[in-house]
Amino acid sequence: MAAPVTAxxxxxxxxxxxxxxxxxxxxxxxxxxxxxxxxxxLIRRAGVDPAAVDDxxxxxxxxxxxxxxxxxxTSWLAAGxxxxxxxxxxDRQCGSGQQAVHFAAQAVLSGTQDLVVAxxxxxxxxxxxxxxxxxxxxxxxxxxxxxxGSHGWRARYGDRPxxxxxxxxxxxxxxxxxxxxxxxxxxxxxxxxxxxTDEGRFTRETVPYGDVTADEGPRRDTSLARMAALQPVVPxxxxxxxxxxxxxxxxxxxxxxxxxxxxxxxxxxxxxxxxLSARGEDPIRMxxxxxxxxxHALRQAGLGVDDIDLFEVNEAFAPVVLAxxxxxxxxxxxxxxxxxxxxxxxxxxxxxxxLMTTLxxxxxxxxxxxxxxxxxxxxxxxxxxxxxRL
Numbered sequence: 001m002a003a004p005v006t007a008x009x010x011x012x013x014x015x016x017x018x019x020x021x022x023x024x025x026x027x028x029x030x031x032x033x034x035x036x037x038x039x040x041x042l043i044r045r046a047g048v049d050p051a052a053v054d055d056x057x058x059x060x061x062x063x064x065x066x067x068x069x070x071x072x073x074t075s076w077l078a079a080g081x082x083x084x085x086x087x088x089x090x091d092r093q094c095g096s097g098q099q100a101v102h103f104a105a106q107a108v109l110s111g112t113q114d115l116v117v118a119x120x121x122x123x124x125x126x127x128x129x130x131x132x133x134x135x136x137x138x139x140x141x142x143x144x145x146x147x148x149g150s151h152g153w154r155a156r157y158g159d160r161p162x163x164x165x166x167x168x169x170x171x172x173x174x175x176x177x178x179x180x181x182x183x184x185x186x187x188x189x190x191x192x193x194x195x196x197t198d199e200g201r202f203t204r205e206t207v208p209y210g211d212v213t214a215d216e217g218p219r220r221d222t223s224l225a226r227m228a229a230l231q232p233v234v235p236x237x238x239x240x241x242x243x244x245x246x247x248x249x250x251x252x253x254x255x256x257x258x259x260x261x262x263x264x265x266x267x268x269x270x271x272x273x274x275x276l277s278a279r280g281e282d283p284i285r286m287x288x289x290x291x292x293x294x295x296h297a298l299r300q301a302g303l304g305v306d307d308i309d310l311f312e313v314n315e316a317f318a319p320v321v322l323a324x325x326x327x328x329x330x331x332x333x334x335x336x337x338x339x340x341x342x343x344x345x346x347x348x349x350x351x352x353x354x355l356m357t358t359l360x361x362x363x364x365x366x367x368x369x370x371x372x373x374x375x376x377x378x379x380x381x382x383x384x385x386x387x388x389r390l
Contacts, residue, residue: 007108007109007110007111007258007259008109008258008259008272008273009104009105009106009108009109009256009257009258009272009273010256010257010258010259010262010267010269010270010271010272010273010390011254011255011256011269011270011271011272011273011356011360011387012046012254012255012256012257012262012267012268012269012270013042013045013046013254013255013270014042014205014252014253014254014255014270014353014356014357014360014361015038015041015042015045015205015206015207015252015253015254015357016038016205016206016207016250016251016252016253016350016353016354016357016358017034017037017038017206017207017209017212017250017251017252018206018208018209018212018213018214018215018216018250019215019216019217019248019249019250019344019345019347019354020125020212020216020248020249020250020345021216021217021246021247021248021249021345022124022125022246022247022248022249023125024125024216024249025209025210025211025212025216026123026125026209026212026249026250027123027125027126027249028125029123029209029249030066030078030123031060031066031067031071031075031121031122031123031126031127031249031251032066032071032074032075032078032121033075033078034075034121034122034123034209034249034250034251034350035058035071035072035074035075035076035078035079035119035120035121035251035253036075036076036077036078036079036080037079037207037209037251038119038121038207038251038252038253039056039075039076039079039081039117039119039253040079040080040081041207041253042117042119042253042254042255043079043081043117043255046255046267047265047267048115048255048265048267049265050081050082050085051082051084051085052114052115052261052265053081053085053115053116053117054085054107054113054114054115054116055085055086055087055088055104055107055113055116055117056072056073056075056076056085056086056087056088056116056117056118057072057087057088057090057100057103057104057116057117057118057119058071058072058075058087058088058089058090058097058100058118058119058120058121058253058349059089059090059091059092059095059096059097059098059099059100059119059120059121059122059349059350059352059353060072060089060090060091060096060120060121060122060348060349060350061091061093061094061096061122061129061132061348061349062127062128062129062130062131062132062348063089063091063132064127064131064132065126065127066123066126066127067121067122067123067126067127070087070088070089071089071121072087072088072089072090073086073087073088073089074087075087075121075251076117090103091349092278092377092381092383093348093377093378093379093381094314094316094346094348094351094352094375094376094377094378095278095352095375095376095377095381095382095383096120096348096349096352097118097119097120097252097349097350097351097352097353097354097355097356098352098353098355098356098373098375098383098385099278099352099383100118100119100120100352100353101118101119101254101256101273101276101352101353101356101385102276102278102383102385103116103118104116104117104118104254104256105118105256105273105276106276108256108257108258108261109258109273111258113258114257114258114260114261114264115255115256115257115258115261115265116255116256116257117253117254117255117256118253118254118255118256118353119251119252119253119254119350119353120251120252120347120349120350120351120352120353120354121250121251121347121349121350122248122249122250122251122347122348122349122350122351123249123347124247124248124249124347124348125247125249126249128247129247129348147162157283157284160284161284162283162284162286164286164287164316164317164378165233165234165237165239165244166234166284167284167285167286167287168239168244168287168316168317168319168320169234169237169238169239170284170285171285171287171288171317171319171320171323172237172238172239172319174285174323175319175322175323175326177238177318177319177322177323178238179238179240179243181318181322182238182239182243182317182318182319182322183224183227183228183240183242183243183318184224185243185318185321185322185342186227186242186243186318186342186343187222187223187224187227189315189336189339189340189342189343190218190219190220190222190339190342190343191339192336192337192338192339192343193215193217193218193338193339193340193343193344194218194220194339194343195338196337196338196339197214197215197218201338201361201362201365202214202215202338202358202361204361205357205358205361215344215345216345217246217248217343217344217345218339218343218344219343222242226242227240227242227243230242239317239319242342243317243318243319243342244316244317244318244342245314245315245316245317245340245341245342245345245346246341246342246343246344246345246346247345247346248344248345248346248347249347250345250347250350250354251347251350251353252350252353252354252356252357253353254353254356254357256273257269269390270360270364270389270390271360271363271371271387271388271389271390272387272388272390273385273386273387274301274370274386274387274388275297275300275301275384275385275386276383276384276385276386277293277296277297277300277383277384278293278381278382278383278384279292279293279296279381279382279384280379280380280381280382281380281381281382282380283379283380284380285380286376286378286379286380287316287317287319287320287376287380288320288323288376288380289376289377289380289381289382290313290314290320290324290374290375290376290382290384291323291324291327291328292382293374293382293383293384294324294328294372294374294382294384295328296384297372297374297384297386298372301386303370303386305328305329305330306331307370308330308334308370308371308372308386309334309363309366309368309369309370309371310334310335310337310359310362310363310366310368310370310371310372311330311334311335311336311371311372311373311374312335312336312340312355312356312358312359312371312372312373312374313335313336313340313373313374313375314340314341314346314351314352314355314374314375314376315336315340315341315342315343315346316341316346316375316376318342320376321335321336321340324374337362337366338358338362351375352373352375352383355373355375356373356385356387359371359373359387360387360389363387363389364389368389369388369389370386370387370388370389371386371387371389372384372385372386373385373386373387
């Protein structure tokens with residue numbers, strides 16, 4: 001009797017736009033056109049018949065205005081690709097792009113689909129963070145935030161503030177992370193991003209958009225002195241704009257394929273999805289779920305922290321990564337080696353796919369085997385993906 005075929009999900013190709021600053025060079029670009037730009041290049045590089053794609057899964061938050069109407073579907077059509085291919089938009093807050101990869105991989109692993117485009121797109125210049133919350137809740141008189149109208153929420157969590165800045169301050173307090181430590185970490189993020197840019201580490205993964213060829217976020221002229229002069233975001237707190245992720249615009253896309261698609265289309269995978277999971281924790285503190293989620297993923301995968309060659313831990317705020325480092329014991333020299341969202345920016349719905357794109361490329365450049373990506377997300381959640389370079 002022949003041995004059964006083990007289902008696999010492969011990353012065939014992965015691309016991204018440069019990440020634009022708020023009000024920067026990409027600010028006027030329709031978010032569907034950002035998505036279309038990376039999707040079209042993804043299909044071109046992979047060399048597949050676009051009609052063979054089973055689905056398009058894109059992450060996006062605040063899906064109002066130009067981001068409304070199922071932007072995954074709109075992006076595919078804006079790229080001029082076949083109308084028979086559907087699309088669906090995902091919102092798992094900051095992890096939406098990573099969750100899109102998970103859904104694509106799960107579809108392939110289940111055998112119900114063979115070839116799926118996954119990624120994300122976001123224009124924070126056009127639709128500011130939390131816009132959908134505020135525009136919908138203000139007319140309803142929900143002055144204490146979008147959850148205030150839920151009796152079940154208030155019964156469980158009361159009227160405690162639910163926002164990421166408050167959560168980041170709670171993390172800094174719990175783990176004893178000083179403002180100086182945050183600023184030193186933020187400076188290192190910029191230095192690493194500038195070095196990666198100068199060394200051409202992002203060249204393969206980045207698809208220029210018109211004259212925009214490089215990420216706009218990394219600051220060559222920043223310093224600890226400049227950071228120290230900034231006022232805290234929360235009065236009396238430690239958090240400043242310098243130690244927070246940047247408001248950004250951008251898109252990223254990956255082609256996820258099963259074994260049958262790889263064979264039938266003559267594809268050469270770059271990486272294999274080794275593990276995927278998501279976990280939840282305290283939604284008020286919000287930003288600490290990457291810690292237990294990482295431990296859970298490593299247990300499920302039968303790996304230790306030292307087995308991972310590279311980590312991408314989203315830099316929503318510096319204390320998120322610093323607390324994660326303290327708890328996991330991971331080598332800082334393997335974490336966010338090309339900088340993170342503090343320097344490169346955080347286009348919310350796209351970042352999860354951007355991080356995976358960068359992680360695969362850096363594993364190839366450095367010759368590593370395993371890479372782990374984890375992100376904190378609204379609602380106190382975290383996605384974890386472990387990939388194996390092929």
